[in-house]
Amino acid sequence: MKNTNVLISGSSVAGPALAHWLHRYGFHPTIVERAPALRDGGYAVDFRGEAHLSVLRRMGIMDDVERARTGMGSMSYVNSAGKPQAQLPADLFAGDLEILRGDLARILYDATAHHTEYIFGDSIASLTEDAEGVTVTFExxxxxxxxxxxxxxxxxxxxRDLTFGPEERFVKHLGVHCAIFTTANHLGLDHTGHAYRTAGKLAAMYSARHNTEAKAVFYFSSPDLDLDRHDVARQQAVLAERFAGTGWESDRLLRDMRYAPDFYFDSVGQVRMDSWSRGRVALVGDAAYCPSSLSGMGTGLALVGAYVLAGELAAAQGDHRIAFARYEDELREYAEGCQKMGDGVAKLMVPGSRLMATLLNRYYKVMPYLPGKNMAAKIARKTAENITLRDYRAPARPQPGNPLPSHQD
Ligand SMILES: Cc1cc2nc3c(=O)[nH]c(=O)nc-3n(C[C@H](O)[C@H](O)[C@H](O)COP(=O)(O)OP(=O)(O)OC[C@H]3O[C@@H](n4cnc5c(N)ncnc54)[C@H](O)[C@@H]3O)c2cc1C
Incomplete structure (x- = not known):
């Protein structure tokens, strides 16, 4: 096996999942994470379909994920007075298994910390590649x-910036911004959420951690505002400007936002790249093929991507030229399918005009009675399952002296 000494930048989903598999195959992963400690907070993310679930099982973390699942029920769309107008079934937005991103990151960290070197509070500053490897400087x-x-x-x-060029070349803004933060469950929501939509805006709140807290979510349509990602005060001011006086619980949530421990704000975007590797550097997860937070596919795709990348590296005995090419062959069509899910959702979730917002609200009301009521969830599942995962344990390319360990499936 060659090239066993691997640096991974980022410790959320794709990074630790990759470290998990690399270690199993005999590599030595190191993870550098910019945040000073594991980022625990965050929104709910979901897995749907057999491909996602089977990677969790193969990793041996399914029981932990099950234990931390949110157990969300249906979600209500409400009017400005908070009166439910329509209900959307859980599987549409929570998939087969929903978990808070921070809980998932913690499970992945716990599963890898004993064999992976973690460096928190640092970031790659430069990468210089030569025939033998890569010299990495850190901040x-x-x-x-x-x-x-x-x-x-x-x-x-x-x-990606350091290896392929500036973000503008690869990130496509989908015309929507998003904010999310933890807040008190002052509505007493019980494993459910409320969403309120007006022209170009959607505010929502859902209970989390078995109703002991809630997540507030805001989406609004706008061209890319290009705000400084670290300027939280400015981001909060923009959000307050957009939603003040909008109705429902917006004003209260905006007041609470000032005390949130984990305020997150970003434009909603997708990453489109012709190639996911250059030389000895490759990308995985959102860095390479982010389908957007609205697709509901990002986490499963990141997990599947890590599985395939590590598996191909093992199958190629560490030859990165072969492995990186095979990784793209195996995953590209799947990743593009997940991205299609994100494409249309932005306009559907946050329609720009009042007329469209009203029509959509009305449609949600009658949807449970229509024959195609489960269509959206079915399409999402089909997309999530559109890959046949190779079994990298199979003795296709056995390695003398270093057999691939077996694992549960
Ligand atoms: C509001 C919102 C809702 C979402 N809802 C869903 C959903 O319902 N279903 C779903 O499947 N997905 C959802 N997603 C998407 C999902 O979170 C991502 O697709 C998934 O987390 C991708 O994982 P990742 O590890 O590739 O990237 P990320 O989770 O973005 O992790 C990147 C990591 O890299 C670190 N990092 C960044 N820069 C550096 C640096 N310079 N040096 C070192 N470390 C660095 C970050 O701190 C972070 O820990 C949502 C995302 C958002 C924002």
Missing amino acids: RGAPRRFDLVIGADGLHSRT
Whole structure:
């Protein structure tokens, strides 16, 4: 096996999942994460269909994920007075298994911390590749050498910037911004959520951690505002401007937002790249093929991507040229399908005109009585299942002295 010394940038979903598999196949992963500690907070993410679930099972973390599942029921669309007008079934937005992103990151971290070196509070500053490996300098730590570098550092990937060029070339803004934060469950929501939509805006709140808290979510349509990602005060001011006086619980949530421990704000975008690797550097998860937070596919896709990338590296005995090409062959069609799910959803979730918003609200009201009521959930499931996962344990390319360990499925 060659190229066993691998640096991964980013410790959310794709990064630790990749470290998990690399370790199983005999590689030595190191993860560098910009945040000073594991980022626990966050919104609900979901898995749907057999491909996602089977990767969780193969990793041996299904029981932990099951234990932390949100157990959400249906979601109500309400009017400005908070009166439910329509109900959407859980499987439409929560998939087969929903979990808070922070809980998932914690499970993945716990499953890998004993064999993976984690460096928190640092970031790659430069990458210089030569025939033997990559010299990596960090913003804080001393320079180090690695055989391969994998960017699992999300939509605004530093690894992608350094290797492929500026973000503008790869990130497509979908015309929507999103904010989300943890707040008190002051509506007493019981494993459910309320959403309120007007022209170009959607505000929602759903209970989390078995109703002990709630997540407030705001989406609004707008061209890319290009706000400084670290300027939380400015982001909160923009959100307050947009939603003040909108109705429902918006004003209260905006007041509570000032005290949120985990305020998140970003434009909703997709990453489109012709290639996910260059030389000894490759990308995985949102960094390479973010389908957008509205697709409901990002987490499952990141997990499947990590599984395939590590598997191909093992199958190629660490030959990155073969493995990176095979990784793209195996995954590209699947990733593009997931991205299609994100394409149309922005306009559907946050329609720009009052007429469209009203029509959509009315449609949701009658949807449960229509023959095609489950169509959206079915399409999402079909998309999520549109890959046949290779079994990298199969003795196709056995390695003398280093058999691939078996695992549960
Ligand atoms: C509001 C919202 C709702 C979502 N809802 C869903 C959903 O319902 N279903 C679903 O499947 N997906 C959902 N997603 C998407 C999902 O969270 C992502 O697709 C998924 O987390 C991708 O994982 P990732 O590891 O590739 O990237 P990320 O989760 O973005 O993680 C990137 C990691 O890299 C770190 N990092 C960034 N820059 C650097 C750097 N320079 N150096 C070191 N580390 C760095 C970050 O701190 C982070 O830990 C949602 C996303 C958002 C924002």
